[in-house]
Amino acid sequence: MTEDQQTTNQCPKCELPREEGKEFCPECGYEFATGKEGAGPHEFAFPAVEDAYEPSGKTTVRAVLLMLLFGFLAGLVGGPLAYLVIAIAATIGAWIASSGICIAGLAALVIAIGAWLIAPAVLGGVISLLVGKAAEIGKSRNPTDRTVIALISGLVGFGSFLAVYYFALGPDSYDSFFDLLKLGWVLIAAVVVAAAGGAAEVKPFCEECEEWMKRHVLARRPIRQEKDLLDVLNAGDFEKLKTFPADPVAKSHCSIDVWHCGCENAQNYVNMHTFQHRYKYATDRNTRQVTQEDVVQARRVFSKAFPHAQVKSLLEMPSE
Ligand SMILES: [Zn+2]
Ligand SMILES: [Zn+2]
Known part of the structure; x- marks a missing residue:
């Protein structure tokens, strides 16, 4: 396969393999015919999941x-x-x-x-x-x-x-x-x-040390990695995440975060949210100038509890 063929088979914006017959890239919204960025509809590849953390219902x-x-x-x-x-x-x-x-x-x-x-x-x-x-x-x-x-x-x-x-x-x-x-x-x-x-989103609380957990947000990853990131998270093989290059300026992206506390025997929570960035294009009737307005939709695609020992490697990885 020549290099030319390679580029036509993937989205030029986010590098996701391109499906035949699709007008827009489902992940980043790139319009193949016109080259407009973020023009397509929000089309999430994975279903939304519930928050793995459930409040204990205790109060003071x-x-x-x-x-x-x-x-x-x-x-x-x-x-x-x-x-x-x-x-x-x-x-x-x-x-x-x-x-x-x-x-x-x-x-x-x-x-x-x-x-x-x-x-x-x-x-x-x-x-x-x-x-x-x-x-x-x-x-x-x-x-x-x-x-x-x-x-x-x-x-x-x-x-x-x-x-x-x-x-x-x-x-x-x-x-x-x-x-x-x-x-x-x-x-x-x-x-x-x-x-x-x-x-609104509930902040996890550790019933062991009776403190609110802290959130560690990993540097964002480009959206084309979504499927591979989910595979790694589902396997709980967090060391492997180090091989995924971060992209701090990616507009459509995946964001992994860890809710943690210092307790050795507490359960910590790992989530991933997918952010799809789109533009709403409008043409001014008088000046014919095209303006674009940012529209972002997010979805939680992963949420699971892990023992503290297992998430330690995630906490050492660079944050956003
Ligand atoms: Zn794309
Ligand atoms: Zn704790």
């Missing part, structure tokens, strides 16, 4: 008290703040509207509605963040506790918002369907966003 009194304290404080302070942001936005909107510029009315409406949409969601986000922080400080390994406390704190946030809203505007403030709709949105956004935070 300290964690519960801290979560309640952080969550309630965030709700009590955040509710009035969210109202303040909405009131200020309405004032700015009214001021712009009175300026008489042609699109002023529309701009005023966008600012006012935007504040109503965003402020309650930010309130929920801050509650979720603080309850999560309290769970970490207090060493709670019970995601249900966290979700329930965040949800109640979201209700506290809504309650304090409602109190200030009523105090500022009086009984006329909820006599129309539109008012109820706005308040309903505040309730749903604050509570749902607050409670959703617990569903």
